[in-house]
Amino acid sequence: MPHHQASGLLVPARAHAFALSLRADTLRVAEAVAGSVPGAKFGLAFCESSGECLVRVEGNDEELRGLAVKNALAIGAGHSFILFLRDCFPINVLNAVKNLQEVCSIYCATANPAEVIIAESPAGRGIMGVIDGAKPKGVEGPDGIAWRTGLLRKFGYKRG
Numbered sequence: 001m002p003h004h005q006a007s008g009l010l011v012p013a014r015a016h017a018f019a020l021s022l023r024a025d026t027l028r029v030a031e032a033v034a035g036s037v038p039g040a041k042f043g044l045a046f047c048e049s050s051g052e053c054l055v056r057v058e059g060n061d062e063e064l065r066g067l068a069v070k071n072a073l074a075i076g077a078g079h080s081f082i083l084f085l086r087d088c089f090p091i092n093v094l095n096a097v098k099n100l101q102e103v104c105s106i107y108c109a110t111a112n113p114a115e116v117i118i119a120e121s122p123a124g125r126g127i128m129g130v131i132d133g134a135k136p137k138g139v140e141g142p143d144g145i146a147w148r149t150g151l152l153r154k155f156g157y158k159r160g
Helices: 026-036 061-076 090-098 142-155
Strands: 001-009 015-022 041-049 055-059 080-086 103-110 114-121 123-131
Touching: 001 026, 026 041, 026 055, 026 080, 026 090, 055 061, 080 090, 090 103, 103 114, 103 123, 114 142
Parallel strands: none
Antiparallel strands: 001 114, 015 080, 015 103, 041 055, 041 080, 114 123
């Protein structure tokens, strides 16, 4: 009988996490990140789902590589990636990663606390979804709109 569980992502300060599902060479994902934002720091771990079922690792930051491995082992779902970023924002690499032919799903791209919902059966483990952040506390007003627009401009997402 399958069972479900949540695995909390350990996202360090000033970092962003992706939870992905795909069948790809880790090098292609690493190249997509490096080509999108030169100088971005990242750690990437991929859970093989056949053969030796090892975790493959790429990246240019030892802390983020170690964190990716720790989270990949905790999630333990075949054909899944975890990618941690620093010195860039997920939106800077999102399209490059999504456009890889092997990418099946991106469950989240966040700096929020997140939980990965896992299902497990005798055949293995799979990611069912991700809980990303808290539930809404109200409706945004004019001051919130001004703050958010200013923040997006600061990041270079909006002009003006």
